[in-house]
Amino acid sequence: MIFKDIWLDIKAVQERDPAARSALEVFLLYQGIHALIWHRFAHWFWRHKMYFIARLISQIARFFTLVEIHPGAQLGRGILIDHGCGVVIGETAVVGDNCTIYQGVTLGGVGTQKGKRHPTLGNNVMVGAGAKILGAFEVGDNCSIAANAVLLKPLEDNVTAVGIPARPVKKDGVTIPKVKKSATIEEYQALKEQVRRMEEQIRRLETLLAEKEKEETTP
Numbered sequence: 001m002i003f004k005d006i007w008l009d010i011k012a013v014q015e016r017d018p019a020a021r022s023a024l025e026v027f028l029l030y031q032g033i034h035a036l037i038w039h040r041f042a043h044w045f046w047r048h049k050m051y052f053i054a055r056l057i058s059q060i061a062r063f064f065t066l067v068e069i070h071p072g073a074q075l076g077r078g079i080l081i082d083h084g085c086g087v088v089i090g091e092t093a094v095v096g097d098n099c100t101i102y103q104g105v106t107l108g109g110v111g112t113q114k115g116k117r118h119p120t121l122g123n124n125v126m127v128g129a130g131a132k133i134l135g136a137f138e139v140g141d142n143c144s145i146a147a148n149a150v151l152l153k154p155l156e157d158n159v160t161a162v163g164i165p166a167r168p169v170k171k172d173g174v175t176i177p178k179v180k181k182s183a184t185i186e187e188y189q190a191l192k193e194q195v196r197r198m199e200e201q202i203r204r205l206e207t208l209l210a211e212k213e214k215e216e217t218t219p
Helices: 002-016 023-029 031-047 051-065 185-217
Strands: 106-108 132-134 159-162 167-171
Touching: 002 023, 002 031, 031 051
Parallel strands: 106 132
Antiparallel strands: 159 167
16 A cells, blocks of 8 residues: 555656656655655554654654655645655645645644644645645645645635635636725724814814805894
């Protein structure tokens, strides 16, 4: 099973990385593949409750590849970790099949409570360079997270998200209309001041109008 998963990871690199020329080159020279190989063995020890050995393997892998994958993380098949440097995947993270993860990505947790605290990625998810996905929520199948985005909420299937914090901009390839932002405190205060000045002007005009009417009615 482990060796089959490793072979599928190598094939994924060949299919999705135009720079890959052969399976042998990928196996020997791609640090993303090396990180996945180390992790698959570390995860086997983790599942069999040999936690120290699992963590030792993951730390050795981190030293050599600059990719930190907790041995408890569940990774699917056909994963591409492109370039890899700076990738961090937490203990309770789940990554589906055929996902692509670029350098600098963090699948992190929030809070200090035990239990599920890292994200779950569906199948065919692409996470751009430097993106952060933080929290125990699900990202649907076929989603794309833009480079440097910070995703803090779940996504439905077939969604593209960008920004800090990340928001959906496309669904099923169709652009989602922008929702008008709420007014800021400064904008509210400026509007309030404008209304106050208008009320003062209206009162002055009413006073002038009343005086003029009084003059006209006085014999």
